[in-house]
Amino acid sequence: MCHDLALSLHHSMFIPGIERLATDEQKAEWLPLALNFKIIGTYAQTELGHGTNLLALETTATFDPTADEFVMNTPKITSMKWWPGGLGKSSTHAIVLAQLVLRGKNHGMHPFIVQLRSLEDHTPMPGITVGDIGPKLALQNIDNGFLMMNNVRIPRTNMLMRNAKVSRDGHFSSSGSSKANYATMILIRVKILSWASSLLVQGATTSIRYSAVRRQSQLKPGGEEMQILSYQSQQYKLFPALAAAFAYHFVTRTMTAVYEKAYEEIIGGNNRLLAELHSQSSCLKALLSEETCVFLETQRRSMGGHGYMLMAGGGAYLLGAMTLPTVEGENTVLYQQTARYLMKQVANALSGQQLQGSSSYLAADPEYVCPIQEVNDCRNTRILLDIYRNRAYGIVTGTARKLHADMTSGMEQHVAWNNNMIRLVRAGKVHSQYYAVECFVEGVE
Numbered sequence: 001m002c003h004d005l006a007l008s009l010h011h012s013m014f015i016p017g018i019e020r021l022a023t024d025e026q027k028a029e030w031l032p033l034a035l036n037f038k039i040i041g042t043y044a045q046t047e048l049g050h051g052t053n054l055l056a057l058e059t060t061a062t063f064d065p066t067a068d069e070f071v072m073n074t075p076k077i078t079s080m081k082w083w084p085g086g087l088g089k090s091s092t093h094a095i096v097l098a099q100l101v102l103r104g105k106n107h108g109m110h111p112f113i114v115q116l117r118s119l120e121d122h123t124p125m126p127g128i129t130v131g132d133i134g135p136k137l138a139l140q141n142i143d144n145g146f147l148m149m150n151n152v153r154i155p156r157t158n159m160l161m162r163n164a165k166v167s168r169d170g171h172f173s174s175s176g177s178s179k180a181n182y183a184t185m186i187l188i189r190v191k192i193l194s195w196a197s198s199l200l201v202q203g204a205t206t207s208i209r210y211s212a213v214r215r216q217s218q219l220k221p222g223g224e225e226m227q228i229l230s231y232q233s234q235q236y237k238l239f240p241a242l243a244a245a246f247a248y249h250f251v252t253r254t255m256t257a258v259y260e261k262a263y264e265e266i267i268g269g270n271n272r273l274l275a276e277l278h279s280q281s282s283c284l285k286a287l288l289s290e291e292t293c294v295f296l297e298t299q300r301r302s303m304g305g306h307g308y309m310l311m312a313g314g315g316a317y318l319l320g321a322m323t324l325p326t327v328e329g330e331n332t333v334l335y336q337q338t339a340r341y342l343m344k345q346v347a348n349a350l351s352g353q354q355l356q357g358s359s360s361y362l363a364a365d366p367e368y369v370c371p372i373q374e375v376n377d378c379r380n381t382r383i384l385l386d387i388y389r390n391r392a393y394g395i396v397t398g399t400a401r402k403l404h405a406d407m408t409s410g411m412e413q414h415v416a417w418n419n420n421m422i423r424l425v426r427a428g429k430v431h432s433q434y435y436a437v438e439c440f441v442e443g444v445e
């Protein structure tokens with residue numbers, strides 16, 4: 001499994017977290033330790049009570065100016081960190097996301113490096129209660145854990161201060177690039193695109209190879225048994241996933257390039273591309289993770305009884321993929337985040353603004369006439385792309401109109417949002433499908 005590896009969080013979140021959240025001085029201190037495995041780290045954000053609603057996280061980091069230290073606490077049962085990979089048994093350190101409290105004032109969520117276990121004998125540090133959360137459906141090689149902190153003291157300099165600082169006298173300042181914190185979270189969503197993609201490639205390879213060698217039933221009575229891949233229905237099960245595997249490859253490649261370009265700008269203090277990056281990484285993470293699960297289950301079933309064997313591999317791919325719709329932003333929530341961006345873009349277009357990036361198609365009504373004249377047109381990828389664009393345009397702008405009408409009729413904004421949530425999720429999804437097809441068409445061309 002590409003992401004069922006012990007210590008995977010050390011590589012996927014802890015080291016990239018230091019690289020993106022630490023000052024140069026902090027990087028010089030922590031990176032050599034992490035890269036040489038002198039310390040093992042994880043990323044502790046989710047709490048028992050909250051995963052999606054980050055504003056509601058309860059862990060606190062309260063500055064004590066007399067000692068020049070932060071005092072870390074998880075004050076309630078619901079505030080205990082819950083889920084971080086590698087926390088249960090392996091990690092010696094964690095990047096802990098906590099509410100920064102200075103002189104009684106909350107300055108929002110910030111990252112802190114906390115030592116969890118002794119580097120001598122691996123026992124928990126004073127004030128730390130840590131352990132494994134127990135058996136899961138899959139990913140047994142990753143020791144997901146819980147963490148409670150009771151007045152755990154860390155040096156002030158353990159706050160990762162690239163984007164926001166607390167000075168020796170307890171003064172808070174944030175730099176122009178404070179939104180770079182978000183860019184770090186987005187990174188893992190972009191990585192999920194490639195994990196989903198590689199799981200799908202493995203599933204497609206296994207099921208198509210199996211279907212090439214498996215023979216079952218005759219079409220012609222008394223004739224030779226058919227290679228199951230020759231059945232039209234078997235192709236219908238397997239080939240869309242094969243095409244999707246290529247599409248996902250191109251989506252991943254495009255989004256990785258978009259991320260790298262945007263991140264360079266963001267750390268330079270220019271947040272021009274942040275909203276677009278956030279929107280695209282959200283809906284594409286949701287789309288690829290959701291569809292990968294559906295395809296993998298279809299592939300497993302396409303191998304008949306043998307598909308249910310662990311040794312066939314398909315089940316393991318599926319169980320691994322089943323985490324992806326939940327982690328790093330639950331899919332329904334992510335589609336809504338994209339929809340929120342799209343609703344703003346529709347409003348911007350109506351007010352005469354020039355739209356840039358993936359949503360620029362919302363600027364002009366395509367006055368669509370279906371371009372399909374004959375059956376061969378269905379194989380023309382540019383025509384198909386046109387159809388996807390028109391579909392996205394219709395659903396996104398239709399949702400915006402409905403939302404606007406509800407609010408104009410006196411419905412409060414949050415009520416209108418909830419009453420239109422299914423439409424909004426669909427808007428995020430069709431937008432992501434159009435973008436995925438665009439990446440595919442441009443990739444194969």
Ligand SMILES: Cc1cc2nc3c(=O)[nH]c(=O)nc-3n(C[C@H](O)[C@H](O)[C@H](O)COP(=O)(O)OP(=O)(O)OC[C@H]3O[C@@H](n4cnc5c(N)ncnc54)[C@H](O)[C@@H]3O)c2cc1C
Nearest residue numbers: 043044045046050051052083084085323326327328329332
């Ligand atoms: C295998 C695995 C590994 C993980 N690893 C880590 C890790 O290393 N570090 C870490 O910090 N966390 C980790 N997590 C936690 C993960 O990030 C959270 O589980 C995830 O963010 C979802 O949050 P939640 O569990 O609170 O779900 P909830 O937000 O409670 O979701 C439950 C349901 O409520 C719905 N819902 C919630 N809010 C809304 C809304 N606004 N609108 C509509 N519907 C809504 C969701 O769609 C969903 O159906 C891991 C989780 C798993 C399963």
